[in-house]
Structure formats: C-alpha cells, structure tokens
Amino acid sequence: MNSVHKPQPMTKGFFTPGVIVLLVLAVNGLGFLLGRFLFGIGSVTNLSNQYPWGIWIAIDVAAGVALAAGGFTTAALGHVMHREEYHIVVRPALLTAMLGYTFAALAVCIDLGRWYYIWHPLIMWNGTSALFEVGMCVMIYMMVLYIEFLPIVAERFIGRITLKGVFARLNKPLEALLRALDRGLSKTMFIFIIAGVVLSTLHQSSLGTLMIIAGPKVHPLWQTPILPLLFLLSAVSVGYPMVIFESMIASRSFGLKPEMDVLSRLGSFMAPLLSIYLAFKIGDMVIRESFMYLTEVNTASVMFTIEIVVGVAIPLRMFLSEVVVRSRLWLFVASCLVVFGVLLNRINTFVVAYNPPYAVKAYFPSIGEISVTVGFVSILVLLYRFYVRTFAVISIAKVTPAARAKYAIRGGRS
Amino acid sequence: MKKKTRRDFLKTSALIGTAVASSSLHPAKAGPKNILSPDRMGVLVDTTVCVGCRSCEWACKVAHGRSTQPLAEYEDRSVYQTSRRPDHESVTVVNEHRQEESNGTPVYTKVQCMHCDHPSCVSACIVGAFTKEENGSVVWDTNKCIGCRYCMVACPFQIPAFEFGEALRPDVVKCDFCFSRTQEGKLPACVEMCPVEALTYGPRTELIKVARERIRRAPEKYVHHIYGETEAGGTSWMYLASRDFAGLGLPNVGTHAMPGTSESIQHGIFAYFIPPVLLYAMLGGVMWVTRRGKESEHEELK
Structure with a gap:
C-alpha cells in the first residue's frame, strides 16, 4: 500500500506557555503526593470511614480507563476489521491508551493504603472479587499495550543506537535485540491485538460491576445489575470522541491540518453507538422505574439529568447532523460533550451516587486530591508531547500535488 | 505483520x-475461605435489657490490647450526646436512642461487625484478606491486605474502618468476634463482660429459637422481628428491640445476600x-x- 500519510516525530519545540503551566500544575500535584506518602491518605484527602473512595478512584482510575478506550476501539477497527483508512489514528490512540492505563495504575497505587503490596493480587487470588478481575485485566492489558508500542520504539532506534564510551560495546547486541523483537512481533502482533480487545471488554465492564456489591449504598438512578453493560457501552462510545478530541488538539498544538476526512468518518459511527448506550440507559430506567427519582430536585437527580442530556442526548443529536460531522468546530464540540458525559458518569457512579447509611457530612474532594488529579493529567499531557516528538506517532500528509490528486480521486482512502 | x-x-x-x-x-x-457451617456461633443482643453501661466497649479494648481509660470513666454518659460509629480505635460502640414522642426509657444499641453469613467483604476483597471462619467469625488478615478499602465500599453495615492517618502500614479494623479467645474456648470479651446479660453467645440456630421464645412470652414488649435473622442474607449477630429497628441505627438492608448479584455476574x-x-x-x-x-x-x- 502506498501511503500518503506517514507517521513521523513532531519537530516543533517542547516548551510553550501551555507547557509551562502544565509543569507548574504537575509540580504542585507531586507536592501534595509527597504529603500523602509522608503523613498518610487522611492528611491530603477528605476520605473517611463513610467515604472510602473519592476522586482518585472515580476520575483517575474509572474515568481514566474509560477515556483510554480509544486504544482498543481503534485497534478493533483498524487491525481486526482491517479498515486501513483508520490506521493513522491507531498510533495516537495507542499512545493515549498506554499513558492512560499507566496513570490509572499509578493512581490505584497512590490510593492504596499499602501501596508496596500492589503485587499481592498476582499471587493472592479472589475469583469472586470484581476488583480482582479489574486489577488482573488492567495489569495484563498494560503489558499488551507496551508490547503493541514496542515496534514504534524499535522503528525509532534500529540503526541509530550510538551509545558512547563504555556502553559502546552494547550497541551491537542492542541493535540485534531490537531487530529480533521487531521481527518476532511483526509475526505475532495479531495475538496481542486480539488479546487487547478481549481484555478491554472484560475490564471495562467489570469496572461497572465494582459498585454492584455496594447495593443500596449507591443511588437507584445508577445502581442496576446492568452496570457492567452500561460501562462497556459507554467506554466503546467514548473511544472515538476521545481520538477526535486529542487529534484536533494535537493538530492545533503542532500547527498541522486536522485529518478531517478520517475524523468525520469516526464521527459518523457516533450516532449509532450513542443511541445504543442511551437506549439501554433509558430502558433500564423504565424497567426499574427509577425515573421516579427524577421528580424530586436534589444533587442526584440534577447530576443524572446533566449526564444524560448534556453528555449523551445532545451529542447524539449533533452527530446525526451531516453538518456537524463535517465541521471542524462542531465535531470537536460534540466529541467534547461525549467525553464530558462519560467522565461525569464515572464521577456520578463512584462519588455522587454513593450514599453511605451513616454519612455524617457529604464528601467533597480536598485541595490535595484535586491537585494530585490535575497534576497527574498534566504529567500525562507532557509525556504525550514528549512521546510524539520522540517517536513516529502522528501522521502527516505529504503535500505533493500528485499525492493530493490521487487522494481526492480515491475518495479519501489513505 | x-x-x-x-x-x-x-x-x-x-x-x-x-x-x-x-x-x-x-x-x-482461588479465593478466600468462606465457610457457612451449620454450627456457626452468633450473639443475640436484647436491646430491651441493655442499660448502656458501655463496659463491653472497655472489655473489647482490653481483650484486643488497646489503650483505654479506666472502666470507671465509661460511666460518663455525655458521650451519648452524639451518635458514634465503630472506628479504628473502637471496634464496638454503644449508642443511645431516645424516644421523642413518649418519655419512655431510651434504647441502647451496641454496634459492631454483624459477621454476615454471606459477607460482602469476603466476596469483594481483591486479595481475599477476609475469611468467614467455621465458627461464624469474619476475620481480616493483615498479611494480605493492600489497603484498597473496597471492603468498606461493599459492607452494607458500613463497618470496616481504615487508619487514614497512618502513612506506612494502615490497617483495616473491625470486630473479629474475638476469634483468638473463642478458639481457646473463652467467650467473646463483650459477652463475658456484660453485667445484665444483654448479650447471649451460642449456636446461631439456637439463638433464633431463644429469640422467638422471648417474643412469644412477652409479645407486648418486642417488635416481632429478629434483626439479622434474614437481613443481608442472615448475620451472626442478631438484635431484639422494643421499637422499629430503623430508628435504632439498624438500617433496612433487605434480605438478599449482598454479594449475590455481583458474584453471579462475575461467574457468568x-x-x-x-x-x-x-x-x-x-x-x-x-x-x-x-x-x-x-x-x-x-x-x-x-
């Protein structure tokens, strides 16, 4: 296949005013994190015996894993179904997933009271625990993501390893290792790609199973036996909007033209995906008659309404419109709404809906919790920037007139 | 490829x-020990007998080697002005529930782990650190726990407490039904201490018979329900009371075993x-x- 688009490292400088702001936020978050390790979880969070889980679990872990779903949805589209026109979004989505899962795992780690025992689930199994399944799947999937990323690393360094001094003698073995890895992986990669999709469907749904055991402690607007299905459907729905969202931001930041052609095609998947999610969400509400909780005005009913209307219904209507899907601005807005909707859904399910029987006062995240979460997101964005400058992740269209013409005639096939 | x-x-x-x-x-x-023995033990708490002396709280601390004020200071009734919950320092507490409309005597309710027949914590724990023992006790293993606090999310009675102020090795703390004492043939510390015999220790099936008999003998004295017989699928600790349980800090948790739904999804x-x-x-x-x-x-x- 002669590709018009070729992934290549970005060349624009690392530092911009935005990057400086992110660095400040990152350092601030790390400061509070140090407090957590020196003085305990209670010293920087508002967590208590009433509210054992806060935004570190709701946002960093649950929402983080959901928003990294682009990794497996694009892999399914590009590699499993061999829709090659989508290959240019697979690498950015893979990088997002890899960084997203790494940070979700780090967030779990800092939230654990005994973080140094994070390896315990590997040898101490509890098959009845949804959390055990999530933990194992996430751990294995993270390995799979690293393996999927390895060829990109090999591609960058093969023939370019020039260590100096005492390390010079390592150049040849390293080179051989990279080549062997690259060759071995190119033959076996399909195993990991399918495994990645299977593992993702398993743990995306099991994240929903997590709150089922809390029973009546979770508000009936969210507590339902089909929570795992809803979590899976919403994760699948948020995969492409997240890819669109990032692709547009990256294009803007690096001064590229967004790949509207591919992004619009991704956008056209959204209406069916969101409809399925919304249908299950509303169907569940009708069957369990939980809509009666919407008649009273309180935090739960307001948050639920925002989640459904702003986060699902409005973007669904937008994606149905051809004008929106073709427009750079509106496609971006609609994608942002879906991302917001899923983020809010995870916060709602894990924090807003959680009503312990003996709550003394309601939970609201502390400055420390917010700082750490914001800091983690900042570091993630900075790492993304570092990676796309080091490795060939983002594809750039070659601007030769001939290629342009071919591109247009072939109907946008890249 | x-x-x-x-x-x-x-x-x-x-x-x-x-x-x-x-x-x-x-x-x-894989998985933790989760035994539902027909001979499991339990405790019947008769709140109509309890006088709120709180000596069970003192005995509990002594039996678990925790620092405590002298027993005499537990007579101070000012603690009853606030409703307390078990925490990492006290795994059992007694609360006073006054009747507002009539000026009847207040009801005292002892709170601790209910030691469920189908414990959510045992089902939920990521590393299987909780065990339902043959004698009915639900105990926690410090050598496995990673401090994820999923047990606290899962527990319908909001019992496990966490040492949020501990930086290095925070514990999850809850009543262990005096597992080491009962293994030696001794009574749980609180049961042994109770001066008015509000707490009765025995095989759970026997306790249900005892409770029914008490209700039958004095039907005007009791609400005709044993809290814990069917709550959350049944618990080892059960309560009798003269008033509606919901007003005594014992929540209506339904009769389904809490892990039922999530376990059938997982196994599916x-x-x-x-x-x-x-x-x-x-x-x-x-x-x-x-x-x-x-x-x-x-x-x-x-």
Missing part, C-alpha cells in the same frame, strides 16, 4: 487455543473462561476473514 501468511496465523492461533484451554481445564481453586463472565475465549476466537475469525478480503482485493489490483 505484513509478511504473515494465513498458515502462520492458523498455526499460532491453534497454539494459543491449546494453551488457554489446558490452563482453563484446571481452574485454580468467567464461566471456565469460555466467554472470553469465544470472544477471542470470534475476533480472530473476523480478523482472518477481513484479511482474506484485503488480500484478494490486492490480487485483483495486480
């Missing part, structure tokens, strides 16, 4: 299939790993078919 032929694909797929199948033929007997998804393996095979099939499509397309182009 460009040069891979279909034969390679099939060979590797078959290899993986065999590996997965052979590993799932012998599913590891992981029925001998069949659904994940099927999904894997299906995706492999799709990948193979679409690849063939692409290959023939390319051949036509040539």
Whole structure:
C-alpha cells in the first residue's frame, strides 16, 4: 500500500506557555503526593470511614480507563476489521491508551493504603472479587499495550543506537535485540491485538460491576445489575470522541491540518453507538422505574439529568447532523460533550451516587486530591508531547500535488 | 505483520487455543475461605435489657490490647450526646436512642461487625484478606491486605474502618468476634463482660429459637422481628428491640445476600473462561476473514 500519510516525530519545540503551566500544575500535584506518602491518605484527602473512595478512584482510575478506550476501539477497527483508512489514528490512540492505563495504575497505587503490596493480587487470588478481575485485566492489558508500542520504539532506534564510551560495546547486541523483537512481533502482533480487545471488554465492564456489591449504598438512578453493560457501552462510545478530541488538539498544538476526512468518518459511527448506550440507559430506567427519582430536585437527580442530556442526548443529536460531522468546530464540540458525559458518569457512579447509611457530612474532594488529579493529567499531557516528538506517532500528509490528486480521486482512502 | 501468511496465523492461533484451554481445564481453586457451617456461633443482643453501661466497649479494648481509660470513666454518659460509629480505635460502640414522642426509657444499641453469613467483604476483597471462619467469625488478615478499602465500599453495615492517618502500614479494623479467645474456648470479651446479660453467645440456630421464645412470652414488649435473622442474607449477630429497628441505627438492608448479584455476574463472565475465549476466537475469525478480503482485493489490483 502506498501511503500518503506517514507517521513521523513532531519537530516543533517542547516548551510553550501551555507547557509551562502544565509543569507548574504537575509540580504542585507531586507536592501534595509527597504529603500523602509522608503523613498518610487522611492528611491530603477528605476520605473517611463513610467515604472510602473519592476522586482518585472515580476520575483517575474509572474515568481514566474509560477515556483510554480509544486504544482498543481503534485497534478493533483498524487491525481486526482491517479498515486501513483508520490506521493513522491507531498510533495516537495507542499512545493515549498506554499513558492512560499507566496513570490509572499509578493512581490505584497512590490510593492504596499499602501501596508496596500492589503485587499481592498476582499471587493472592479472589475469583469472586470484581476488583480482582479489574486489577488482573488492567495489569495484563498494560503489558499488551507496551508490547503493541514496542515496534514504534524499535522503528525509532534500529540503526541509530550510538551509545558512547563504555556502553559502546552494547550497541551491537542492542541493535540485534531490537531487530529480533521487531521481527518476532511483526509475526505475532495479531495475538496481542486480539488479546487487547478481549481484555478491554472484560475490564471495562467489570469496572461497572465494582459498585454492584455496594447495593443500596449507591443511588437507584445508577445502581442496576446492568452496570457492567452500561460501562462497556459507554467506554466503546467514548473511544472515538476521545481520538477526535486529542487529534484536533494535537493538530492545533503542532500547527498541522486536522485529518478531517478520517475524523468525520469516526464521527459518523457516533450516532449509532450513542443511541445504543442511551437506549439501554433509558430502558433500564423504565424497567426499574427509577425515573421516579427524577421528580424530586436534589444533587442526584440534577447530576443524572446533566449526564444524560448534556453528555449523551445532545451529542447524539449533533452527530446525526451531516453538518456537524463535517465541521471542524462542531465535531470537536460534540466529541467534547461525549467525553464530558462519560467522565461525569464515572464521577456520578463512584462519588455522587454513593450514599453511605451513616454519612455524617457529604464528601467533597480536598485541595490535595484535586491537585494530585490535575497534576497527574498534566504529567500525562507532557509525556504525550514528549512521546510524539520522540517517536513516529502522528501522521502527516505529504503535500505533493500528485499525492493530493490521487487522494481526492480515491475518495479519501489513505 | 505484513509478511504473515494465513498458515502462520492458523498455526499460532491453534497454539494459543491449546494453551488457554489446558490452563482453563484446571481452574485454580482461588479465593478466600468462606465457610457457612451449620454450627456457626452468633450473639443475640436484647436491646430491651441493655442499660448502656458501655463496659463491653472497655472489655473489647482490653481483650484486643488497646489503650483505654479506666472502666470507671465509661460511666460518663455525655458521650451519648452524639451518635458514634465503630472506628479504628473502637471496634464496638454503644449508642443511645431516645424516644421523642413518649418519655419512655431510651434504647441502647451496641454496634459492631454483624459477621454476615454471606459477607460482602469476603466476596469483594481483591486479595481475599477476609475469611468467614467455621465458627461464624469474619476475620481480616493483615498479611494480605493492600489497603484498597473496597471492603468498606461493599459492607452494607458500613463497618470496616481504615487508619487514614497512618502513612506506612494502615490497617483495616473491625470486630473479629474475638476469634483468638473463642478458639481457646473463652467467650467473646463483650459477652463475658456484660453485667445484665444483654448479650447471649451460642449456636446461631439456637439463638433464633431463644429469640422467638422471648417474643412469644412477652409479645407486648418486642417488635416481632429478629434483626439479622434474614437481613443481608442472615448475620451472626442478631438484635431484639422494643421499637422499629430503623430508628435504632439498624438500617433496612433487605434480605438478599449482598454479594449475590455481583458474584453471579462475575461467574457468568468467567464461566471456565469460555466467554472470553469465544470472544477471542470470534475476533480472530473476523480478523482472518477481513484479511482474506484485503488480500484478494490486492490480487485483483495486480
């Protein structure tokens, strides 16, 4: 296949005013994190015996894993179904997933009271625990993501390893290792790609199973036996909007033209995906008659309404419109709404809906919790920037007139 | 993956299939001990007898080697002005519930782990650090716990407490039904201490008979319900009271065993790993078919 688009490292400088702001936020978050390790979880969070889980679990872990779903949805589209026109979004989505899962795992780690025992689930199994399944799947999937990323690393360094001094003698073995890895992986990669999709469907749904055991402690607007299905459907729905969202931001930041052609095609998947999610969400509400909780005005009913209307219904209507899907601005807005909707859904399910029987006062995240979460997101964005400058992740269209013409005639096939 | 032929694909797929199948033929007997013995023990708390002396709180601390004020200071009744919950320092507390409308005597309710027959914490714990022992006790293992606090999310009675102020090795703390004492044939410390015999220790089935008999003998004195007989699928600790339990800090948690729904979902998804393996095979099939499509397309182009 002669590709018009070729992934290549970005060349624009690392530092911009935005990057400086992110660095400040990152350092601030790390400061509070140090407090957590020196003085305990209670010293920087508002967590208590009433509210054992806060935004570190709701946002960093649950929402983080959901928003990294682009990794497996694009892999399914590009590699499993061999829709090659989508290959240019697979690498950015893979990088997002890899960084997203790494940070979700780090967030779990800092939230654990005994973080140094994070390896315990590997040898101490509890098959009845949804959390055990999530933990194992996430751990294995993270390995799979690293393996999927390895060829990109090999591609960058093969023939370019020039260590100096005492390390010079390592150049040849390293080179051989990279080549062997690259060759071995190119033959076996399909195993990991399918495994990645299977593992993702398993743990995306099991994240929903997590709150089922809390029973009546979770508000009936969210507590339902089909929570795992809803979590899976919403994760699948948020995969492409997240890819669109990032692709547009990256294009803007690096001064590229967004790949509207591919992004619009991704956008056209959204209406069916969101409809399925919304249908299950509303169907569940009708069957369990939980809509009666919407008649009273309180935090739960307001948050639920925002989640459904702003986060699902409005973007669904937008994606149905051809004008929106073709427009750079509106496609971006609609994608942002879906991302917001899923983020809010995870916060709602894990924090807003959680009503312990003996709550003394309601939970609201502390400055420390917010700082750490914001800091983690900042570091993630900075790492993304570092990676796309080091490795060939983002594809750039070659601007030769001939290629342009071919591109247009072939109907946008890249 | 460009040069891979279909034969390679099939060979590797078959290899993986065999590996997965052979590993799932012998599913590891994973999971914590969760025994529901017919002879499990329990405690019947008769709140109509309790006088709120709080000596059980003192005995509990002494039995677990925790620092405590002298017993005499527990007579101070000012603590009853606030409703307390068990925490990492006191795994059992007594609360006073005054009747507002009539000026009847207040009711005292002792709060501690209920030691469920189908404990959420045992089901939920990621590393299986909780165990339902043969004698009914639900105990926690410090050597396994990673401090994730999922037990606290899962518990319908909001019992496990966490040492949020501990930086290095925070514990999850809850009543252990004096597991080490009962193993030696002794009574739980609180039961032994109670001066008015508000607490009765015995086999759970016997206690239910005792409770029914008490209600039968004095039907005007009791609400005709044993809290804990069916709550959350049944608990080892059970309560009798003269008033509605909801007003005594004992929540209406329904009669379903809390882990029921989530465990059936988990077992449905992981029925001998069949659904994940099927999904894997299906995706492999799709990948193979679409690849063939692409290959023939390319051949036509040539």
